[in-house]
Amino acid sequence: MSLRHILLGILSEPQSGYDIKNRFAQSLQHFWRAELSQIYPLLQKMENEGLLTSKELASSIGPPRRVYKRAAKGRRELLAWLAGGPKLGEERIAYLAQVYFLGNLRNPDQAIKFMQDLRDHMAEWLKSLEAAEGKWRTHDRRYPDDLPDDEFFAQLTLSLGLKKVKANVDWCDESIKRIRTRKLAESKSAKIA
Amino acid sequence: MSLRHILLGILSEPQSGYDIKNRFAQSLQHFWRAELSQIYPLLQKMENEGLLTSKELASSIGPPRRVYKRAAKGRRELLAWLAGGPKLGEERIAYLAQVYFLGNLRNPDQAIKFMQDLRDHMAEWLKSLEAAEGKWRTHDRRYPDDLPDDEFFAQLTLSLGLKKVKANVDWCDESIKRIRTRKLAESKSAKIA
DNA sequence: TGTTCCATGTAATAAGTTACATGATTTA
């Protein structure tokens, strides 16, 4: 039920479905994803429910755009979501489910490969977050604590992102070592037996 | 598409839908959740697809249980999922979406309250993870690196959980301070103006 | 005697994914 609230959050300024998709690509995708084919019908539905208003605008580059903005009712629903306190216990992290079952792989090298692959992705992700932060810092001297409200809270999520992705990289390194050590211990006990 | 793979992972040993729900409550729920009303029909469907087999067992305490176990075909599908490498980019963390939009709250005290609430939940979660670890360590001297494969990889997810939840608590503390500082700066500039 | 636990499910609805369809404009 969160996508509708995310749309309400984004639509303090008028934007098209396409704009929203780009907003996901920039920042939101780190904790929620959505396809255009989900966004477009939902915008229409929410307009019918009186949460949004829309108008069609001609565009210089390409087809006309339908831009949506939240209505007063939409703003109230957003505030109710926030006032309801943090929604915990709904996390989904597919790669951890995979790690949980890595023991099913017969050869420990496969588990090591999986963790190295994960490590590489996390390190790359960390790089991109650090680059985003660096750019933001150099382009806006208000960064990070004098930013306007909406950007400040987006920065908070970036700052947690950095911490968590770093923790992930460290954990991957540790885990790979631990799997290697087990592998050695196993081959020794096999020789003894 | 991950629940079917999680079921395949769990069902190396025969278990009922109810057992699976309990398994979620113990550990899996930290990265994936599932309701019984999703589990039961999916087990049936996967049996029809030849991924699982089942049989009904009488129980001493309560109604008869239908226990499922993965078939050879199910095991192959699980291995293919793991061999496909880590599934990234599908994370869902609703509370971060909320933080992202906290700027919509007019009064900074509301944002502080939200973050304190989040902090409390994270601290409680951390306690429960530490308790789980302590219990495991005292009850099994093989903990953590000499555990059998399946438990070892489950322990890896616990060890990441500890790191991440700690990072979350720290980040909440930092964030609350930062919001407080902004609030003070704002009230000063209001006086000057 | 009421609540929790054990145990299985169905029905209705909502949310989300994948594939398809269209067409202009800009860049390589």
Add this chain to the structure above:
DNA sequence: TAAATCATGTAACTTATTACATGGAACA
């Protein structure tokens, strides 16, 4: 001239949630 970007959508399908239905055993 092929690909990418801009822009909007529909159709078919899968996945997930909420509500409902049943009933015995244990516990407080």
